[in-house]
Amino acid sequence: MFSFLEMTVSLLWKPFHRIANGRLMQQRTMSLYNQTHGFREDEIKAKLQQFTGGSVDLSKEDDGIGILTLNNPRFMNAFTGTMMIELQERVAELESWKNGKGLIVHGAENTFCSGSDLNAVRTLSRPQDGVNMCMFMQNILTRLMRLPLITVALIQGKALGGGAELTTACDFRLMTSESEMRFVHKHMGLVPGWGGAARLVQILGSSPALRLLSGAEKVDAERALCLGLIEAVLPSSEERRPLQEARTWLNLYTKGPPEVIQSVKKVVSAGRELQLETALRIEKEIFGTVWGGPANLHALAQRTKHK
Structure with a gap:
């Protein structure tokens, strides 16, 4: 029957x-910005292609957990132009992953990400170039946030500027005891441009977000936990063990079909x-x-x- x-x-x-x-x-997969907003994706991608180095690597495991690695350790895993384009490609790949359940975003060699490659920032100094890069990264990180996967940012070492913004596009954040986050944009004469401010307000509320942005304060693991910015402080600070600890933590929420x-x-x-x-x-x-x-x-x- x-x-x-x-x-x-x-x-x-x-x-x-x-x-x-x-x-x-x-x-x-719908973009926040398109040509009606004055966004020319092909133009900004052609400019970003000039700034090479590093990679964004993706492995998809049989248990449905993906590992996204920012790999530019010589410059604290800062995003070069080609890395931004690779991030877009990896997110598109994850959007069509039928057997995916979770994703861990982390940086190579025991640090998370120090934001944008300063060579690209200095060269793309015209306001319109900056706005185009802003729209490009907001599109990508919004698609990352909307992935039908439970996503975790594993923060080892430093997450600075755009790196801190990237963590807010994940559902959860985990830190090792010796790591720190810092929204350093004010010291660069800027505000977040990758959607980090809007997402930080959603996560913490307006007053705590304003303190972190206007003070450009270092946020260690203990304070991040108290603020509700992270879910847990992982016990190990060695390079490879936290990744396994993050997988164990994520497995609690990805059991099932x-x-x-x-x-x-x-x-x-x-x-x-x-x-x-x-x-x-x-x-x-x-x-x-x-x-x-x-x-x-x-x-x-x-x-x-x-x-």
Whole structure:
């Protein structure tokens, strides 16, 4: 009898799942800025290509956990122009990862990221170039934030300027005991331009965010934990162990089938970004993709109990 129910619901579920997922995918990958905003992506990418060095590496593990590594340790993993373009490519790859459940973002050789490559900053000094780079990175980090994966920034060493902004595009942040975050933009005569200020206000509220930005204060792991900026302080500060500790922490929230974990992330993203009525409609659509789906039917067949 239950196998007949599985077969019937599956026939109804699959086409709705394809339609709803296609619509949600389009919403997630939609850019904040396009030509109507004066944004010329091809132009800024051509300029960014001039500033080479480093890489943004991605490994996708069989357990559905991805590892995104900022790899430019000679300059504290600062973003060169080509690294910004590679980040866009890696995010696009993650958007289509059907079996993905979680992502850890970290830096090579025991430091996180010191922001932008100063060579690019000095050369792209015209206001319009700066605004174009701002729009380019805001588009990418917004897509990172909207990934249907549970994302964690693993902060070892220093996360400065744009590096600190990058951490706010992740769902969670973890720090080692000797690491620090610092929004140093004021000292550069700037404000955050990659969306870090807006996201920091969402995470902390306006008053704590204003203190961190206007004071350009160093935030160590203990203070970050007290502020609610991070979830936990990892016990080890060695180069490789914190990555395993971060995986163990993330595994608490990625147990289960990919389609369920991704759906959880999608409803939270909708609730965070959209007005209530729109968020409720999105939640209804996502609910329809999992109701009667394989994980739901399996749980019913197993008579899953909650203890």
